[in-house]
Amino acid sequence: xxxxxxxxxxxxxxxxxxxxxxxxxxxxxxxxxxxxxxxxxxxxxxxxxxxxxxxxxxxxxxxxxxxxxxxxxxxxxxxxxxxxxxxxxxxxxxxxxxxxxxxxxxxxxxxxxxxxxxxxxxxxxxxxxxxxxxxxxxxxxxxxxxxxxxxxxxxxxxxxxxxxxxxxxxxxxxxxxxxxxxxxxxxxxxxxxxxxxxxxxxxxxxxxxxxxxxxxxxxxxxxxxxxxxxxxxxxx
Amino acid sequence: xxxxxxxxxxxxxxxxxxxxxxxxxxxxxxxxxxxxxxxxxxxxxxxxxxxxxxxxxxxxxxxxxxxxxxxxxxxxxxxxxxxxxxxxxxxxxxxxxxxxxxxxxxxxxxxxxxxxxxxxxxxxxxxxxxxxxxxxxxxxxxxxxxxxxxxxxxxxxxxxxxxxxxxxxxxxxxxxxxxxxxxxxxxxxxxxxxxxxxxxxxxxxxxxxxxxxxxxxxxxxxxxxxxxxxxxxxxxxxxxxxxxxxxxxxxxxxxxxxxxxxxxxxxxxxxxxxxxxxxxxxxxxxxxxxxxxxxxxxxxxxxxxxxxxxxxxxxxxxxxxxxxx
Numbered sequence: 335x336x337x338x339x340x341x342x343x344x345x346x347x348x349x350x351x352x353x354x355x356x357x358x359x360x361x362x363x364x365x366x367x368x369x370x371x372x373x374x375x376x377x378x379x380x381x382x383x384x385x386x387x388x389x390x391x392x393x394x395x396x397x398x399x400x401x402x403x404x405x406x407x408x409x410x411x412x413x414x415x416x417x418x419x420x421x422x423x424x425x426x427x428x429x430x431x432x433x434x435x436x437x438x439x440x441x442x443x444x445x446x447x448x449x450x451x452x453x454x455x456x457x458x459x460x461x462x463x464x465x466x467x468x469x470x471x472x473x474x475x476x477x478x479x480x481x482x483x484x485x486x487x488x489x490x491x492x493x494x495x496x497x498x499x500x501x502x503x504x505x506x507x508x509x510x511x512x513x514x515x516x517x518x519x520x521x522x523x524x525x526x527x528x529x530x531x532x533x534x535x536x537x538x539x540x541x542x543x544x545x546x547x548x549x550x551x552x553x554x555x556x557x558x559x560x561x562x563x564x565x566x567x568x569x570x
Numbered sequence: 571x572x573x574x575x576x577x578x579x580x581x582x583x584x585x586x587x588x589x590x591x592x593x594x595x596x597x598x599x600x601x602x603x604x605x606x607x608x609x610x611x612x613x614x615x616x617x618x619x620x621x622x623x624x625x626x627x628x629x630x631x632x633x634x635x636x637x638x639x640x641x642x643x644x645x646x647x648x649x650x651x652x653x654x655x656x657x658x659x660x661x662x663x664x665x666x667x668x669x670x671x672x673x674x675x676x677x678x679x680x681x682x683x684x685x686x687x688x689x690x691x692x693x694x695x696x697x698x699x700x701x702x703x704x705x706x707x708x709x710x711x712x713x714x715x716x717x718x719x720x721x722x723x724x725x726x727x728x729x730x731x732x733x734x735x736x737x738x739x740x741x742x743x744x745x746x747x748x749x750x751x752x753x754x755x756x757x758x759x760x761x762x763x764x765x766x767x768x769x770x771x772x773x774x775x776x777x778x779x780x781x782x783x784x785x786x787x788x789x790x791x792x793x794x795x796x797x798x799x800x801x802x803x804x805x806x807x808x809x810x811x812x813x814x815x816x817x818x819x820x821x822x823x824x825x826x827x828x829x830x831x832x833x834x835x836x837x838x839x840x841x842x843x844x845x846x847x848x849x850x851x852x853x854x855x856x857x858x859x860x861x862x863x864x865x866x867x868x869x870x871x872x873x874x875x876x877x878x879x880x881x882x883x884x885x886x887x888x889x890x891x892x893x894x895x
Contacts, residue, residue: 467659469622470732471673471722472649485663560663562706 354508354547362535371541373516377503377547384498385444387493391446392453393479402454408543409447417444419503421512437509444505445498452494457489492555496548503544508537517543571633572619572730579614579786588614596779599760600652603631603777605767605809610783612766616732619764620644620651630728634666641805645653651675652723652731652761656738662705666692667703673726682883691721696751713744714839720752724759729765738767740759749775752852774817782806795821815887819852827851828868830876838867838877844848844883847875851886854878 349356359366395402412420420443424436460483468478484491507518518534523529571593573644579589589611596602604612617623618631621637621644630637638646670688679687692699695717704882707715707887715739723731733788749772753793756763767773773780774794781791782802790802798818801807838844843861845853849871854866864880 377606433650461657463655463657463659466622466657468657468661470648470653470655470659471645472645473672473674474645477676481580482661482663486661560706560709562661562663562665562708 341545342409343356349570354382355538358531359539366539367487369515369517369541372505372538373518373543374398375508376434376441376506376516377499377543379434379472380441380502380506381443381495383438383442385447385495385500387442388446388449389453392450392491393457393484395450396454396483397479398402401423402462406447406452409450412443412569413447417508418511420444421509422429425512434514436512437506437514440468441502441506441509445502446497449494451452452497452562453491456490457483459490460486485560486563488555488559492551492559496551496555499547499551503540503547509512571600572596572602573621573631573766574615575611575631576627576628576631577615577618579611579618580624580626582738587626587786589618589625591752592783592786592788593818594781594788594791596762597762598762600778601756601765601776601777602781603765603767603773604781605773605781606783606789608768609733609785611786612781612783613734615765615783618736619647619730620653622648623656624658632816634710641840646849649673649726650728650730651728652728652733654719654723654731654733654736656735658719658739660715660718660722662707666710669707669718670722672722678724679726680882685733688721692718694724695721695754697721712740713748716740716748725800727742729762733763734766735768736765737772745772746803752776771817774821782809795890809844816852818887818890819855820850821884822851822886822890823847824849824851824854824868824878825870827882828876828878829882833872834874835865835877837863839841844869845878846870851878851883855883 356556395405417440419428420440421436424440425432427436430436430439450531457479464482464486465478468482473481480504506514506516508520510516517536517539520532520539522534523535524534574594574595577589578587592611592615594602600811602850603826606612614623618625618634618791619637621642624638629658631642635642659668661672667685667688670691673685674687679745688703689699692702697714697717702710702714702718707718710718711767713830716739720736720825723733725755737748740748744789753776765773765776767776778796782789782797782805784805790797790806792800795818797806798810798821799813801810801814807814824845828847841856841861841863842865843865844867845857847868853866858864858880868876
């Protein structure tokens with residue numbers, strides 16, 4: 335009860351107690367902008383290469399089944415390597431060293447598991463009669479892939495992309511240890527200086543980026559997924 | 571039109587052939603029905619005709635052209651052959667209009683030709699184009715989807731249709747109606763049709779010609795009448811079932827057994843007991859029971875041509891079923 339009843343009024347008390355990170359953000363505005371920008375651009379770079387690379391791999395292993403288990407194995411192994419050591423491994427490679435290339439490469443590898451798996455699962459989720467009908471009508475394998483399998487797999491592929499974006503946005507904070515000047519730095523320094531405001535400021539900004547990207551992707555997903563696949567919404 | 575010559579299929583990893591030395595011919599404009607228990611190879615035969623499955627032996631000819639010739643691209647071949655499957659397989663992410671227009675688009679028809687064609691097809695299969703064209707498959711009932719499946723197969727007006735239990739996924743009442751409508755369509759279209767079913771009644775109803783399969787082998791083939799009146803072995807007898815005689819009556823037109831006379835018997839007139847010459851004999855039997863009469867009058871249109879008696883029907887059954895019971 336003291337919390338809301340102090341002489342300075344309950345809001346001031348509440349503000350001091352819980353919203354100190356807001357004044358931190360306002361105080362360090364220039365840095366916030368710089369870190370946020372770096373964070374964003376790293377995530378977008380990683381996502382760009384991940385989409386090109388892992389969607390291709392996903393499509394490839396859905397065609398060549400024998401490769402699927404190998405690809406999943408590699409993806410899983412990469413995924414369970416603790417992020418900090420994966421970044422660490424990359425900076426020991428002479429050509430890469432500290433900085434953005436190492437950070438991006440490590441994050442791209444992290445993205446492999448959720449993305450490849452979802453592309454594969456989405457393509458495989460297309461029921462047999464639909465493929466059979468497509469073949470029976472005289473569609474070529476490529477036409478079946480691009481006109482049936484990929485459009486029908488969009489919801490599952492998108493689920494994978496959205497999980498990946500949120501995950502990458504989070505793990506990107508760790509890249510601060512190998513020289514990335516992004517929002518992870520607030521968290522990193524906050525821990526070193528035992529400053530809760532700093533940690534919370536970093537965490538909240540990261541969350542906002544993740545939620546924002548997820549929201550945008552959700553909008554895109556809705557746009558490009560055929561209404562014919564949105565059964566649940568229709569029945570309500 | 572379609573000819574199979576000693577066609578074999580052994581699937582990889584198996585030793586027992588799924589299709590074993592099957593030869594027969596389907597004439598132009600006929601419906602040929604393949605019937606048999608599941609796993610008898612009837613679907614495999616169908617899928618070999620449009621090369622969804624490649625035979626391991628023998629040859630298949632369409633209009634004298636070997637389908638396995640090097641010059642035949644399987645995708646192009648299939649665009650010329652209508653294909654309907656039990657699971658229908660409509661593309662859920664496409665509208666009904668886009669589904670029906672699938673093959674014309676593959677064949678690169680001009681768009682201004684496709685739209686009216688789709689409209690015409692939907693009307694032909696008994697759907698309201700304005701109502702369904704922009705809907706998605708999941709918004710339709712099972713019966714409507716099957717109709718769309720048939721419309722899609724007919725889209726590019728292929729001379730040949732392959733139908734694998736095309737009315738299998740709907741309830742018996744809707745199935746009966748779809749069968750009737752399809753037979754009516756076929757009278758105008760005169761397509762050459764291969765039709766797969768496990769239901770002998772559907773086979774008898776739909777088929778100009780029936781091919782009975784068991785364990786990959788062709789057991790018997792012939793017209794429904796030939797098969798019913800002269801089943802080749804116990805397997806065929808079992809398949810036909812115990813109501814063979816009744817089925818025969820469904821297949822015989824009343825005019826075939828009518829006793830011609832000019833005079834309308836008193837009793838027939840009194841009880842108003844008449845059928846048409848093209849009605850199946852079964853109808854004569856029904857009418858007798860309904861009107862409590864041993865005699866029915868047969869008319870061809872308006873004019874009276876003769877009578878059928880209870881004795882005539884019994885004699886007919888004994889004659890064609892070959893039983894001296």
